[in-house]
Amino acid sequence: MKSPLDGWYDKAGVRTDPRRVMARELEEGKTLFPHKLIPYLDHPLVAALEPEERYRITARHLYQYMQFTMHFETSVVNRAAERIANGTSGLPLPAATRLDAYKIYCDEAYHALYSLDVVEQVSDATGVEVPAYDFAPFLDRLDGLGASVMPGETILVQLLQVVVFETLVTSILKDIPKDQTVVGTVREVVRDHAQDEGRHHAYFAAFFKELWHDLSPALRERASRCLPELVSRSLTPDLVPVRGSLRLAGLDEASVSEVLADVYAPDRTRDGIRASARHTFQLFESVGVLDVPGARDSFMSAGLL
Numbered sequence: 558m559k560s561p562l563d564g565w566y567d568k569a570g571v572r573t574d575p576r577r578v579m580a581r582e583l584e585e586g587k588t589l590f591p592h593k594l595i596p597y598l599d600h601p602l603v604a605a606l607e608p609e610e611r612y613r614i615t616a617r618h619l620y621q622y623m624q625f626t627m628h629f630e631t632s633v634v635n636r637a638a639e640r641i642a643n644g645t646s647g648l649p650l651p652a653a654t655r656l657d658a659y660k661i662y663c664d665e666a667y668h669a670l671y672s673l674d675v676v677e678q679v680s681d682a683t684g685v686e687v688p689a690y691d692f693a694p695f696l697d698r699l700d701g702l703g704a705s706v707m708p709g710e711t712i713l714v715q716l717l718q719v720v721v722f723e724t725l726v727t728s729i730l731k732d733i734p735k736d737q738t739v740v741g742t743v744r745e746v747v748r749d750h751a752q753d754e755g756r757h758h759a760y761f762a763a764f765f766k767e768l769w770h771d772l773s774p775a776l777r778e779r780a781s782r783c784l785p786e787l788v789s790r791s792l793t794p795d796l797v798p799v800r801g802s803l804r805l806a807g808l809d810e811a812s813v814s815e816v817l818a819d820v821y822a823p824d825r826t827r828d829g830i831r832a833s834a835r836h837t838f839q840l841f842e843s844v845g846v847l848d849v850p851g852a853r854d855s856f857m858s859a860g861l862l
């Protein structure tokens with residue numbers, strides 16, 4: 558059987574990509590992160606700040622993205638990849654599928670390493686300090702949802718989480734590599750990452766088919782009710798670091814709240830989630846998730862279809 562991880566020893570970023578090192582791009586007036594992907598940067602209250610302040614906001618946005626990625630890879634993706642690999646996923650998987658999961662495990666650890674590496678390099682080059690980043694609230698929210706919607710199914714929830722995240726197509730991974738306004742090192746790192754993630758996407762789409770096939774009808778029904786909320790809650794942006802960054806830029810508490818309320822209005826957030834999860838929904842559709850009684854309605858009422 559062919560696998561998306563075939564050829565991993567010769568193709569994976571961790572096996573082939575060089576360390577990406579910050580060169581002279583900072584001096585060429587390039588941005589650290591595409592402005593159009595920082596939704597609050599053009600809000601009138603932020604646009605009115607001095608250019609140096611907006612530059613620091615942009616740097617901190619990059620830090621947040623990279624730090625989120627770093628934690629996410631090791632705490633969420635590798636938590637599930639390890640289970641799949643070491644035989645504690647509860648699924649009867651062939652050895653090849655388990656070995657592939659360890660390849661993904663190595664990939665994600667490398668993604669975490671270079672995410673932090675970029676943060677440190679950019680901070681050294683720009684002098685913009687890296688605020689402390691606490692991933693625990695996001696992880697608690699993600700796991701808390703699983704515990705409330707599917708009590709007693711911790712492992713299944715962890716596997717579903719990873720399927721959702723690994724089959725998303727974010728505009729960050731898709732657009733940054735091509736964006737000539739962005740500093741080269743950031744583009745290169747995101748391109749390296751996107752190439753590995755293309756293989757992971759294919760692996761987890763196939764994995765989900767196995768997983769779903771193996772579930773009892775009762776569990777399928779529970780899982781299909783949990784999935785819309787799992788997708789929504791997983792993809793709702795973490796605003797705590799944004800709030801902190803805007804405070805550091807000198808906005809007072811009321812202005813920060815105004816910016817966030819305008820920029821992250823529920824409708825806009827839902828549109829963003831729908832766009833990045835469209836391939837995930839197609840996967841659900843193709844596997845029959847939406848044919849489970851009540852499933853389509855739960856997706857509709859969550860505003861996802």
Ligand SMILES: [Fe+2]
Nearest residue numbers: 630665668754
């Ligand atoms: Fe990754």
Ligand SMILES: [Fe+2]
Nearest residue numbers: 665723754757
């Ligand atoms: Fe991945």
